[in-house]
Amino acid sequence: MGSILNKLRTEYSTEYFPKKYTKPRIYHGGKDYDLSKRWYVYYSYLNPSTGEMERQPPVYHNVNKDYKTKLERLKHLRELRSDIEELLKNGFSPYEDEERAGRYSAKSALEFALSIKKQTLGDTSYKDYENRLSVFKSYLKQKGLLQGDIKEINRKTVNTFLNGILKKSSATNRNNTMRALSALFTVLEDEEIISRNFIKNIKELKTSPKRNKSYSSDKVTDIYEYLEKNDPLMLLFIKFVSYNFLRPIEVCRLQVKDINIKEKILCVRAKNKVVKTKIIPDIMIQELSKLNLSNPDYFLFTPTGIGEWERDEQGKRNYFSQRYWKIKKILGLNEDYTVYSFRHTFISKLYRQLRKSFSKSETYDKLMLITGHSTLDALLKYLRDIDAELPEDYSDLIEMKK
Secondary structure, rough: OOOHHHHHHHOHHHHHHOOOOOOOEEEOOOOOOOOOOOEEEEEEEEOOOOOOEOOOEEEEHHHHHOOOHHHHHHHHHHHHHHHHHHHHHHOOOOOOOOOOOOEEEEHHHHHHHHHHHHHHHHHHHHHHHHHHHHHHHHHHHHOOOOOOOOOOOOHHHHHHHHHHHHHHHHHHHHHHHHHHHOOOHHHHHOOOOOOOOOOHHHHOOOOOOOOOOOOOOHHHHHHHHHHHHHHHHHHHHHHHHOOOOOOHHHHOOOEEEHEEOOOOEEEEEEOOOOOEEEEEEEEHHHOOOOOOOOOOOOOOOOOOOEEOOOOOHHHHHHHHHHHHHHHHHHHHOOOOOOHHHHHHHHHHHHHHHHHOOHHHHHHHHHHHHHOOOOOHHHHHHHHHOOOOOOOOHHHHHHOOOO
């Protein structure tokens, strides 16, 4: 009997076991691709109460507001359509444990919001959102709210959850969780599943961020000399942080195809999937010319050098952090010194060198081109945080005159 049912499910699934949903489609303003109309993705789902296919609310995801050309809208709507179809294949139902159409459970609504948000997140950020949402869903399940209406989730519910995070970990973790949930609730508001995102009005807590201490020139020399003899791969990794001012996770993303030695250009994928183009200084060209860059798809950094590495970005970054931690232990460096500290060290050094020849505003302009900060405010905050500019000696101002 089992084999007959399996045969029916595989060969006659459409006739005997009809799909619960229709393939998501794009409405693009009609045959003329009218940009003045609202474009969206739509699909129908089997209403368990009536047994009828019912058209679900259209999914806009801000495409009409954010994208003004036909090609841009179609590109993002196609991505949105694929994500919704994948979600449906994986069992998403707008009617899960629901009594009427148009009512979304907390579980289905939040999973839907995550699938939409996925389009604008890098792999690392997406996994972070996914993990934080998983903890929130576990909390809702414990409170008997997971299968209830998403509209039953209120500010008090979220505040109590965040207070629990704070007690178990830190204010930073609590704030990061709140930001992730707020982003998901904003998607639900945009898609008109909830009336408003109340999490926006929950205040962040003050935190004392851990600083990565800059290295002295002598320490840099000692570290470089040790690594040159004992771990050249780790040294090259650190040089990308030091001389190209990349974040460690950006170094982990580098592939051979991102490097153009002839034109001295480096393509860097930022966390929001934006590709930034940076120059490769001559000091790095010398290092890269020694490498075998024949396979464009190889990663520049794996545990053994250039090659393939099937591991998520977070895992790659953690690997090199742990590798450097062992070196710090040998060299007697405390936890304040990290791989990221090299970025602070060399940006401070560059800033002070530029200030010898240029005014502050000229220095800021030149520095922004090199470091990749997108706004002057972001650069200034960064320079303040790392104490890049130090005052001249002020002894004569405070000396007690006889």
